[in-house]
Amino acid sequence: xxxxxxxxxxxxxxxxxxxxxxxxxxxxxxxTPVFDMYPIxxxxxxxxxxxxxxxxxxxxxxxxxxxxARFEPEKLLASIETRAFGIDLHWLPHAHGALEVARLxxxxxxxxxxxxxxxxxxxxxxxxxxxxxxxxxxxxxxSEEPLERLMQHIVAGTAPTDVPNLTWKDRQGEVHVNAxxxxxxxxxxxxxxxxxxxxxxxxxRDLLNxxxxxxxxxxxxxxxxxxxxxxxNCTICGGSAFAARCLSGRQRPAYRAPEKLAEDVRxxxxxxxxxxxxxxxxxxxxxxxxxxxxxxxQGFDGTAIVxxxxxxxxxxxxxxxxxxxxxxxxxxxxSHDPAVRRASGKGYSNQGIEETIAxxxxxxxxxxDLFFMIGLSQQTPESALQTVDYxxxxxxRFNDGRLIPFTSPLAPFLDPGSRAYEQAxxxxxxxxxxxxxxxxxxxxxxxxxxxxxxxxxxMNRDTLAEVTYEAGLRLxxxxxxxxxxxxxxAQETEAxxxxxxxxxxxxxxxxxxxxxxxxxxxxxxxxxxxxxxxTSTVCDKSELDVQVGWMPxxxxxxxxxxxxxxxxxx
Ligand code: B12
Ligand code: SF4
Numbered sequence: 083x084x085x086x087x088x089x090x091x092x093x094x095x096x097x098x099x100x101x102x103x104x105x106x107x108x109x110x111x112x113x114t115p116v117f118d119m120y121p122i123x124x125x126x127x128x129x130x131x132x133x134x135x136x137x138x139x140x141x142x143x144x145x146x147x148x149x150x151a152r153f154e155p156e157k158l159l160a161s162i163e164t165r166a167f168g169i170d171l172h173w174l175p176h177a178h179g180a181l182e183v184a185r186l187x188x189x190x191x192x193x194x195x196x197x198x199x200x201x202x203x204x205x206x207x208x209x210x211x212x213x214x215x216x217x218x219x220x221x222x223x224x225s226e227e228p229l230e231r232l233m234q235h236i237v238a239g240t241a242p243t244d245v246p247n248l249t250w251k252d253r254q255g256e257v258h259v260n261a262x263x264x265x266x267x268x269x270x271x272x273x274x275x276x277x278x279x280x281x282x283x284x285x286x287r288d289l290l291n292x293x294x295x296x297x298x299x300x301x302x303x304x305x306x307x308x309x310x311x312x313x314x315n316c317t318i319c320g321g322s323a324f325a326a327r328c329l330s331g332r333q334r335p336a337y338r339a340p341e342k343l344a345e346d347v348r349x350x351x352x353x354x355x356x357x358x359x360x361x362x363x364x365x366x367x368x369x370x371x372x373x374x375x376x377x378x379x380q381g382f383d384g385t386a387i388v389x390x391x392x393x394x395x396x397x398x399x400x401x402x403x404x405x406x407x408x409x410x411x412x413x414x415x416x417s418h419d420p421a422v423r424r425a426s427g428k429g430y431s432n433q434g435i436e437e438t439i440a441x442x443x444x445x446x447x448x449x450x451d452l453f454f455m456i457g458l459s460q461q462t463p464e465s466a467l468q469t470v471d472y473x474x475x476x477x478x479r480f481n482d483g484r485l486i487p488f489t490s491p492l493a494p495f496l497d498p499g500s501r502a503y504e505q506a507x508x509x510x511x512x513x514x515x516x517x518x519x520x521x522x523x524x525x526x527x528x529x530x531x532x533x534x535x536x537x538x539x540x541m542n543r544d545t546l547a548e549v550t551y552e553a554g555l556r557l558x559x560x561x562x563x564x565x566x567x568x569x570x571x572a573q574e575t576e577a578x579x580x581x582x583x584x585x586x587x588x589x590x591x592x593x594x595x596x597x598x599x600x601x602x603x604x605x606x607x608x609x610x611x612x613x614x615x616x617t618s619t620v621c622d623k624s625e626l627d628v629q630v631g632w633m634p635x636x637x638x639x640x641x642x643x644x645x646x647x648x649x650x651x652x
Contacts, residue, residue, distance in 0.1 A: 083137070083163045083164065083165070084137045084138060084139050084162070084163065084164040084165070085131070085136040085137045085138060085164065085165045085166065085233060085237070086131060086136060086137075086138045086139075086164060086165065086166050086167070086168055086197075086229075086233060087138070087139050087140070087141060087162050087164040087166075087167055087168070088120070088124050088127070088128065088138070088139070088140045088141070088167075088168045088169075088170070089141050089143055089159075089167055089168070089169045089170075089183050089187065090118070090119075090120035090121075090124070090140070090141070090142045090143060090144050090145070090169075090170055091143055091144055091169065091176055091179030091180045091182065091183040092116035092117070092118060092143070092144035092147055092148070092176075092179045093115075093116045093117045093144075093173075093175040093176050093177075093178060093179050093525060094116060094178045094179055094525050094526070095178060095179040095182035095183060096182075097116045097147075097179075098147060098151065100526075100605075100606075101528070101605040101606050101608055101609035101612045101613070102115075102527075102528060102529070102530075102533075102612070102616075103528065103529040103530060103582065103585055103586060103589060103612050103615065103616065104116075104530055104616050104619075105491075105493070105529065105530035105531070105547070105550075105582060105586075105616075105619050106490050106491060106493070106530070106550060106554065106619035106620040107175075107491070107493045107494050107530050107533075108617075109490050109617075109618060109619055109620055109621055110453065110488055110490045110621075110626065112295050112297060112298070112301065112303060112626075113295050113296075114148050114295075114296060114297075114616075114617060115616055115617065116144055116147075116148065116179070117144070117173060117175050117176060118142065118144035118145040118147075118148050118295050118296045119145075119294055119295035120140065120142055120144075120170060120294055120295075121170050121172040121173075121200060122274065122305055122307060122361075123170070123172070123199070123200070123225065124140050124170070125274060125276060125278070125279055126226060126272045126273060126274050126307075127168070127225060127226055127229055128140060128278055128279065128282070129272075129273035129274070129275075129277075129278040130226040130227075130229075130230065130271075130272070130273065131226075131229065131230060131233065132278055133273070134230050136230075136233055138282075139282060139286055139288075139291070140279075140282070140291060140292050141158060141162070141291045142290075142291055142292065142293055142294070142295075143155045143158070143159075143183060144179065144296075145290070145291075145293050145294075145295055145296040145298070146158075146290055146291060146296075148296040149290065149296050155183070155186075156186055156190075159183070159186050159187050159190055160190040162191075164191075164194060165194065165195075165233075165236055165237065166194060166195045166196070166197055166233065166236050167184075167187050167191075167194060167195070167196045167197065168197045168198075168199065168229070169183060169184055169187075169196060169197070169198050169199075170198075170199060170200045170203075171198050171199070171200050171202045171203035171206075171210070172199075172200025172201050172202060172203070173200070173201070173202060174201075174202040174495045174497070174498060174521055175494055175495060175521075175525065176202070177202070177518055177521040177522040177525060178522045178525040178526065180198070181213065181215075181522060184196050184198070184213070184215045184216055185213075185215045187215070188214070188215035189215075195217040195218060195236055196215055196216055196217050196218070197217065197218040197219075197220060197229070197232065198210055198216055198218070198219045198220070199219070199220040199221075199225050199229070201223070201320060201321070201329060201498075201499070202498065202518075203219050203220075203221070204219075204221040204222060204223075204329050204330065205320075205329055205498040205499055206498070206517070206518040207219040207221055207249040207259070208249065208257070208259070209517055209518045209519070210249075210518060211249050211250070211251060211257050212257070216251075217250065217251060218232060218242070218248060218249070218250045218251075219248070219249040219250070220232065220247055220248055221247045221248070221249060221262055221329075221330070222247045222262055222264060222265065222329070222330040222331065222332075223310045223311065223326065223329070223330040223332060224264065224265070224266050224310065224330075224336075225247070226271065226272065227246075227264060227266075227271075228245050228246050228247045228248060228264050231244070231245045231246075232245045232248060242260075243258070243260070244260075245260055246260060246261060246262070246263045246264035247260065247261075247262050247263070247264050248260045262330070262331045263331075265330060265331050265332055265333075265336075266336055267334075267336050268336050268337060268338070268339070269307060269308075269309070269310060269336050269337060269338040269342075270338060270339050270342055272307070272338070274305075274306065274307055274346055275345075275346060275349040275350065276304060276349070276350060276353060277349070277643050279292055280353070280640060280643045280644050281643065281644060283644070284644040300634065301356055301627055301630065301634060302353070302354040302355075302356045302630075302634050302635060303354070303356040303357055303358075303359060303627075304350045304353070304354055304356070304358055304359070305350075305358070305359045305360075305361050306343055306346040306347045306350060306358055306359070306360050306361065307338060307343075307346075307361050307362070308337060308338050308343050308360060308361060308362035308364060308366075308367075308375075309335045309336065309337050309338070309361070309362035309366060309367070310326075310332070310335065310336045311323065311326040311330075311332045311334065311335035311336060312326065312335060312362075312366070312391075313335060313366045313391075314391050314392075314427065314428075315427045315501070316416075316426055316427040316428065316500075317425065317426050317427045317458075317459055317500065317501045317502050317509055318426065318455075318457075318458070318492055318496065318497060318500055318501075318502045319427075319497060319500050320497025320498055320499045320500045320503070321497075322427070322500060322501070323335075324499075324500070324501055324504075325497065325499035325500050325501075328499045328504065329498075329499045335366060335367070337366075337367045337371065340364075340367075340371050340372075340374040340375035340378055341374065341375075341378045343360070343375055343378075343379075344375055344378030344379035344382075345378075347360065347379055347382055347384075347386065348379070348382055351382060351384035351386075352636060352639045353635065353636055353639055353640055353643070354630075354634060354635055354636065355384075355385075355630045355631060355633070355634050355635070355636065356385070356627075356628065356630045356634055357384070357385040357386060357387045357410065357628050358384060358385070358386050358387070359386075359387040360386055360387065360388050360389070361389070362389065363388075363389050363390055363391040363392075364388065365391075365394075365398070366391070369398075372398070372401075373401065375405075376401050376402065376404070376405035376406075377405070379405050379406060380404075380405050382405075382406060383407060383408060384408060385408045385409075385410065385448065385628055386406045386408065386409050386410070387409075387410045387411075387412055388402065388406070388409055388410070388411055388412070389411075389412045389413070390411060390412075390413045390438065392428070392430050392434070393430050393431075393434030393435060393437060393438040394438050394441060394442070395441075396437075396441040396444075396445075399438075399441045399442050399445050399447075400445055402445070403445035403446050403447070407446065408448055409447055409448065410447060410448050410449040410450070410451065410628065411442050411447050411449070411450045411451065412451045412453065413435070413438065413439075413450070413451070413452055413453070414452075414453040414454075414455070415428065415430075415435050415452070415453075415454065416428060416453070416454060416455045416458055417454060417455070417458055417461060417465065417466075417469055418432065418454070418468060418469045418471075418472030418473075419461075419465050419468070419469075420432060421460060422458050422459070422460050422461045422465055425458065425459040425460040425509070425510075426455075426458050426459060427501070432472075435452075436476070436479070439452070439476065439480055439485060440480070443480055443482070443484055443485065447484065448484065448628075449484050449486060449628070450480075450484055450485045450486070451486050451487075451488065451626070452473075452476070452485065452486065452487045452488065453487075453488050453489075453490070454469045454473075454487065454488065454489040454490075455489070455490060455491070455492055456489060456490070456491045456492065456541075456546065456549055456550050456553060457491050457492035457493070457536070457538060457541065457546055458492070458538070459502070459509045459510045459511070459538065460510065460540065461538070461540055461541070462540045462541070463540075463541060463545055463548075463549045466489075466541075466549045466550075466553055467549065467552060467553055467556065469489060469553065470489070470553055470556040470557050470560060473487040473557060473560055474560055477560065477564045477566075481564060483564075483565060483566060486561075486566055486625065487557065487560075487561075488557075488621060488625075488626075489550075489553050489554065489557055489620065490550070490620060490621075491530075491546060491547075491550045492536075493530055493533075493534055494524070494525075494530055494533045494534055494535065495515070495521060495524075495534075495535040495536075496511060496513065496535050496536045502536075506536075510538050510539035510540065511536050511537075511538055511539075512536060512537045512538070512539070513535065513536050514534070514535050514536060514537070515535040520535075521535060528589050528593065528601070528605055529547075529585075529586055529589050529590075530547070531543050531544065531546070531547040531586065532593075534546065534547075547586060548583075550620060551579050551582065551583050551586075551620070553620070554575075554579055554619065554620025554621065555576060555579050555580075555620075557620070557621070558572055558575045558576055558579070558620070558621060559572065559576070561621075561625075566625075567622065567625065571622055574622070575618065575620075575621060575622050578614075578615055578618060578619060579619065579620065581611065581614070581615045582615045582619055585608065585611060585612060585615055588608070589605070589608070592604050592605070
C-alpha cells in the first residue's frame with residue numbers, strides 16, 4: 083500500500099484509438115505529441131515526501147502507452163493500492179488526459195482522494211475542483227511542503243483548513259480556497275538528484291513507470307533546476323515574471339544556491355552519458371551567482387546544456403567554457419526581425435545574437451541551437467519565412483556544423499497567465515479557448531491547426547499551419563545544403579512535410595463534407611498515414627539529441643545508487 087501515487091497522463095487519454103494529425107507541436111521537446119514527459123516536480127515531490135516517511139511511487143501512464151500498444155492503463159489504475167493519487171495538470175495540453183485518468187482512478191477507487199497540481203491546475207483551480215473526481219488542487223509553483231501537510235490530513239482524516247495554496251471540497255461538496263501563502267524564496271530545500279527515483283525503480287522492480295518520457299531509456303537526458311520563476315517577460319510565456327505573479331503569487335524568482343546546483347549537475351552526470359540540461363539562465367541571479375556556480379562545477383567533464391535568455395559577453399562565455407568544457411547552448415531569439423522580437427518581450431539586437439554565437443563557437447561550444455518561433459505578435463507570413471533567409475546568412479558565416487537553427491509554431495495552446503493570453507487584444511492574439519473545458523474539447527479536433535487555441539492579427543489558423551510547413555521545408559533544405567542533416571534524412575523530413583500538408587488538405591475536405599460520426603470513421607481509415615506523419619514534422623526530432631553511444635547510462639554508478647536502498651554504501 084502506497085501513501086501517494088503520482089500519475090502522468092497522455093495529453094489525450096484515448097490517443098491510441100484516435101487519429102489526430104498532431105503536426106509539429108512537440109518537435110522540439112523530447113516527448114511524443116501526447117507529451118509523455120512528466121514534470122520535474124514529480125522527482126522533487128517524491129524525494130521530499132519520502133524523506134518525511136511517506137511511501138510514494140510514480141506511474142508514467144503516458145510513456146507506457148506510447149511504448150506499448152498492449153499496455154492497459156486502466157488495468158494498472160485498478161490494481162494500485164494507495165491512500166491518494168496525485169495527477170499533474172502542469173501543461174495545459176494534458177487537459178483531456180489528466181481529467182480522464184482522474185475519472186478512471188475515481189471509478190476504481192471511489193474513496194481515494196485525487197490531488198491535482200501544476201501550472202495549469204493552478205490557473206484553472208476553481209473550474210477543476212468542480213469535477214466530481216477532483217478532491218484537491220494544490221496551487222503555485224512549489225508544492226513540497228503543502229503536499230506533505232495535505233498528506234498528513236489525508237492520513238488523519240482531518241479537514242485541510244490550514245494547508246496553504248490548497249483548493250478543496252469538504253464532505254458536503256462545498257469548495258474552499260485556502261490562501262496562496264507558500265511561495266518559497268529559494269530552492270535549497272529541494273532534492274533533485276534522481277537518486278530516490280533510481281532506488282524506487284529497484285524497490286518497485288519497475289523501470290518503465292518511472293521513465294520521465296518514453297524515449298528516455300535510450301536518451302536519458304536529465305535536468306538541473308537553477309530557478310523557479312523568471313526575470314524575463316516574454317509575451318507568450320506562462321512562466322514569465324508576469325505569469326509567475328499571476329499564477330503563483332511569485333514576486334521574484336527563487337534560486338538554487340550555486341554550490342548546490344553544481345552538486346546536482348555532478349550527481350546527475352554520474353548516472354547518465356546524455357547531457358545535463360541546466361534550466362534557467364545562470365546570469366538571472368547576477369554575475370556573482372554564475373561565477374560561484376562556475377567555480378563549484380569546475381572539472382565536470384560531462385555534456386551540459388545551458389540556456390541564454392539574452393546575448394552574452396565574450397568574457398562570460400570564456401568563464402563558462404573553462405568551467406564546463408563540454409557545453410551546448412540553447413538560445414531563442416524567436417524572430418530575425420528586431421521589431422517582432424521586441425513585441426515578444428525580447429529587446430536585443432541581431433548584432434547581439436551574432437556576437438553571442440561567435441563568442442560561444444570561438445571558445446569551443448560543442449553546439450549552438452538557435453530557436454525561432456511562428457505565431458508571434460506582429461509576425462507576418464513573410465516575416466516568418468524571412469527568418470529562414472536569416473538562418474542562411476548565419477549558416478554562411480558560422481559554417482562548421484555547430485550552429486543549428488530550428489523553427490516551430492507556438493502550439494498547441496497559448497499559455498494561460500502569459501501576456502499573450504491575459505492581454506490578448508493588446509498583443510494581437512485572438513483566443514479560441516477560455517476555460518479548461520474549452521481546451522479539453524479543442525484537443526479532440528482532428529488536426530493541430532484546429533486544435534490551436536489562438537490566431538494572431540497577422541496570421542489565421544490556416545496561414546499559421548501553411549507558413550509553419552513552408553518554413554520547415556525551407557529550413558530543412560538549408561540544413562541539407564549546409565551539411566547539418568544528411569541528404570537521406572533531409573529527404574525523409576521533406577517527404578513527411580509534404581505528406582502532412584496533403585493530409586491536412588484531405589482532412590479539411592472531409593470535415594466540410596462529413597458529419598461527426600462519418601468523419602471519425604474516415605479519420606480512423608487514415609490513421610496509419612496520420613501516425614506516420616506525426617513525429618518529426620518540421621525537422622527530425624533526433625537533430626536535438628547529442629550522441630551518447632551504445633550505453634547511455636553509467637551502469638556501475640546506477641548500481642551503486644540502487645544498492646544504497648538495501649543498505650550497501652554508495
Ligand atoms: C523546464 C521547462 C520545460 C522542460 C520540461 C522539464 C520537466 N520535465 O518538467 C521542457 C523543455 C522539456 C519543456 C517542455 C514543454 N513545455 Co515547458 N517549461 C519549462 C520551464 C522553462 C520551467 C519549468 C519549471 O520551472 N519547472 C519547475 C517547477 C515550477 O515545476 P515542477 O517542479 O515541475 O512542479 C512543481 C509545481 O508545478 C507543482 N506540481 C507539478 N505537478 C504536480 C502534480 C501534483 C499532483 C502536485 C501536487 C503538484 C505538482 O509541484 C511541483 C514541485 O514543487 C517553464 C517556464 C517557466 N519559467 O516556468 C516552461 C513551461 C512550464 N512549459 C510550457 C510548455 C507549454 C511546454 C510544452 C507543452 C511546449 C511544447 N509545445 O512542446 C512542452 C511539454 C513537454 C511535455 N510534458 O512533454 C509552458 C506551460 C504553460 C501551460 N500552462 O501549459 C511553460 C510555463 C512556459 C513555456 N511556454 O515554455 N518545458
Ligand atoms: S520564455 Fe522568456 S519568460 Fe519564459 S522562461 Fe524563458 S526567458 Fe523566462
